[in-house]
Amino acid sequence: MGKYRVHWCYFPFRKLTRSFRRCSPSKRTLIIAILCLVNLLFLVLKVGHLEQPRSKEEQKRHTRGEHYLDGEPPATSDLQTQASLEVPTLFNVVYVTLKFKRLKPVNILGTIRPKLRKKVRTKTIHPTITQRKRFSVERETGKGNRSTGLKTSRKGGSLVDFSLKSYNDGTDPRFSSIRIYSEMAPPWFSAQDVKIMRFLADAKVLRIKEIPRLDAHSLVIFEGADMNRLVSQKHLNRNNVCGGQCGIIHCSVGNAEVFAFHLDRVLGLNRTIPAVSRMFGFLNDGQACQVVLWDASLHPKDLAAGPTTVRMTWREYQNSLTQRCWQRNVNPKSNSGCSSIYHSEWSKLALFDFLLQIHNRLDPSCCGFRPRQEDVCVQPGRHDVCKDQENIQLANIVHREHDLRHLVFINNKGFFDHNEDNLDFRLLEGIKELPEQAVSVLRNRKLREKLLQSLFLDQMYWESQGGRQGIDKLIDVIEKRANILLTYINAHGIKVIPMND
Structure with missing residues (x-):
């Protein structure tokens, strides 16, 4: 019986397939299209029947992000256990994190009230000093400035001293602008360098002095709190300029x-002498100045005469x-015309000045490049x-x-x-050797990495130059000059030798 039922069910299907094969191709295509349309209509009706409108309570739960598996909300005791479990994230579920309102603490009698901190009064500068864009003084001898309250004294006509007892120098004693996050500073800094940098950046200013000089701008010096005598006592008390530790302030761009x-x-x-950037509330409109030790x-002589220099053409x-x-500590002949400077010192100076294009030492008249109108050597008679x-x-x-x-x-x-087409190659004229340690930094492509870490x-x-973007622009210039210097070394056969003296 089962076999006859199968044949009875299969017979109509077989008859339909035979008639379908005998039809023309156009009729076959029409039949297939009608079947697809009927199937599509059936699917649309089925989906519309399944999507029934939700109740108002379910819609409210959906907007609050509450979804329950069984349709009924669980008991309150079960909420705590469900909160500790991690619910798998569903793509059609919106999870909302609610911040619970913080309860006020219970007012317990007999609690100890904390001590109130005393307000520290901020020391202010005299208004006459704050209004000045640049630090300027009246150089009249033997007269005190009554309007500003500054005591002025001159010894030997070469020193102007200002005793400022109350002012704000812009530093925060709780923080240091010299940031060293690792256990040690970079290896190219000595422990003495780090101490001096911290002093120049963070020391409390005790006094301000101005030292007039011959044929040069006067020096503005600040005296800070003693930082364990960073240099020997015999140098500190010379000429009675600085009784403790001091720094020279240069408010240049x-x-x-x-x-x-x-x-x-x-x-x-x-x-070079250690230098940092520092901000003074009474100088340069509160902008960063460079401070040199x-x-x-x-x-050694009169302060107005300037530092000890080597006179040579x-x-x-x-x-x-x-x-x-003086190479290899060999004494030169008496008629050789040698100065007191080691031969290797000139090589270090030439390399350093070429990278920074400092021409005021070896080329003060700007003979090795095309000067600009704002350069000092463009003055009448200099060039x-x-x-x-x-x-x-x-x-x-x-x-x-x-x-x-x-040299210093x-x-x-x-x-x-x-x-690059206007560099001063006169600075390298006559140089036959260069220090190996410095050239190796340029050749190994480590200059950018080390300068970023150092600066x-x-x-x-760092902040005064515009952060990382501004520092990168400065390093780009030095890297281009370093590549030109390496090409110059290869082209002229300059020797690279160790110079440890």
Whole structure:
């Protein structure tokens, strides 16, 4: 019987398939289209029947994000157990995090009330000082300024002293602008460098002094709290300039001294004086100034005369390079015309000045490049001396009184706006050797990484230059000049030798 039922059910289907095959292709296509349309209509009706409107309670639960598996809300006791379980995330469920209202604490009798902190009064500057854009003084001898309340005294006509007893120097004693987040500072900084940087950036200002100089801008010096005597006592008390530890304030645009200090340490030259950026509430409209450590050993004579310098012309300088004066500690001949400076010091100076394009030492008359209108050497008579280049007097060749063999790089005003086609190659003239440690930093492509790590320590300088974006622009300029210097070394066959003296 089962076999007959199968044949009876199969017979109509077989008959339909035979008739379908005998039809023309157009009729077949029409039949298939009608079947698809009927199937689609059936699906639409079925979906519409399944999607019935929800009740008002379910809609409210849906908007609140409440979904229950059985349709009924669980008991209150079950909510605590469900809160501790992790519910799997569904794509059509919106989870809302509700912030519970914080309950007020119970007022318990007999509790101890905390001690109220005393309000610390902020020391303010005298209004006459705040109004000044730049720090200026009246240099009349023997007269005190009654309007500002500053005590003015001059000793020997070379020193102006201001005793400021109450003012705000803009520093916060709780925080330091020298940020070292690791256990140690970068290896190119010595422990002495870190101490001096922290002093210059964070020390409390006790006094402000102005030192007039001959044929130069006067120096503005601040005296800070004693920081464990960072330099020897005999240098501190010289000329009665600074009884403790002091710093020179330069409120110039760009803070080039700070960048020069970090570049010097990264290259391993160690010839510049530590410098940081600092903000003073009574100077430069509260903008960042560069502060350089005051080194009394550079001023053994009258302060107005300036630091100890080596007097020599361009011809004498080139002759000392040829003679290799004091190389390997060999005493030069009496008639050689050598100065007291080691031969390797000139190589370090030339490399440093070329990267920063500092021309005020080896090329003070701007004979090696096309000067701009704002450069000092464009003044009448300054650039004309290039016709007699051999007799041009070098400038800012400074050394310490107790160390005549090594140079000290001061007044490091670098120029970042000199194009690659207008670089001063006169700074490299006569140089046959360069320090290996500095050149290796340039060749190993480590200059950017080290400069970023180094400059990040000085938070005030980092922010004054526009953060990472501004610092990268400065490093881009130095990297391009470093590549040009490496090409120059290969083209002229300059030797790269260790210089540890």
